[in-house]
Amino acid sequence: MTLRQFRRRMGFHLLRLLAAVQARRGMAAVRRSGDRLGRWHHRFAFQQRRSLRRQLERLFDRPAGDPQCRQWLESAYRLSDRAILEVLAMYSGHLTPAEVAEGCEVTGLDVLGKALEQGRGVLLLGWHMGNGVAMATHLAERGYPVSVVHRESNKIQPGFYARGIPRMGLNAIPAQPAAVGVRQMLKTLKGGGIIYILMDQGIKRGVEQRFLNKRMPMPPGPAELARRTGCEILSARLCGVEPNWRFEIHQEATLDKNEPLEQSVEKLTRIMEAPILEHPEWWSWHQRRWARYPFISD
Structure with missing residues (x-):
């Protein structure tokens, strides 16, 4: 296992632990935690965020520093991390299918x-x-x-x-x-x-x-x-x-x-x-x- 793979796997286990803890409090708690996690992820992913912003500006023919692309990325990070944490919580055994369906x-x-x-x-x-x-x-x-x-x-x-x-x-x-x-x-x-x-x-x-x-x-x-x-x-x-x-x-x-x-x-x-x-x-x-x-x- 490479160092990168080890770091990614450790990150996964930490997320799974967080998801399991929040799952005991219900899907609303998982949703809030995932939302906060995505906001922090966006804030600290400096290089990745800059690279993606430039690519979005090019794809959508937007000027450099376009605020709309910044907003799109912040939302994408937040919603993606929310979804990931929800899935981990769903598989933790602490949520019923009925709770998830609601x-x-x-x-x-x-x-x-x-x-x-x-x-x-x-x-x-x-x-x-x-x-x-x-x-x-x-x-x-x-x-x-x-x-x-x-x-x-x-x-x-x-x-x-x-x-x-x-x-x-x-x-x-x-x-x-x-x-x-x-x-x-x-x-x-x-x-x-x-x-x-x-x-x-x-x-x-x-x-x-x-x-x-x-x-x-x-x-x-x-x-x-x-x-x-x-x-x-x-x-x-x-x-x-x-x-x-x-x-x-x-x-x-x-x-x-x-x-x-x-x-x-x-x-x-x-x-x-x-x-x-x-x-x-x-x-x-x-x-x-x-x-x-x-x-x-x-």
Whole structure:
């Protein structure tokens, strides 16, 4: 283990401890702590904050020192850290699924119901915007069969997600090893279930696409699943953050199994890009994915 990995893992354990302590006081306490943590994170992340501000100014064609970009970043740090602390609290064993579901509102359930009636399963796309696992828990509490795809990280102890996700009444599907994950996803969709997956998850290998004016690898898995099963494609878009997370279920375009895979991935990439451009203050710009790639014109 490198020194950097050790520091990241220690940071994770400290956050997990804080989340567990606050979880005993309820979701409102976790929310407040996550909000404060994000404000301090933004304040002390000097180099990262400056770099991200310059990138946002370039992406949105804003002048140097633009106050709007500063506000977007402060909000992004605050909401991202709030969501992270909430997820850790959810997996601590000190919160019930019902408590978590109460802190999240979901509209567009009629769209979800009609999609499930088709009998081909539903691929529900998400972003690193708000607490998507809380949204999935809300659906599970309403009786929807939801599975969450998770990817292990070096800073998190092995099996953390696999143990934590089922505590919320959800089925956990690992993204790795790929063969195992794909089998479980196909089985879930063929059984008429719902798979919640983050399309903007950072990966090392994928199908290169233009995403927020950068060329970067995008995961082909969601497109391949949709093409192989003919499942319905929906998205869970964040539409509000205070006092609760508010999500809305949207119907998205279907994919043609005969079109090139790159074209299918490109369609999903445009779906993922639109809400970020509409609400840049809600996306976690600092979470080690988009920021490390150069702009296309560089």
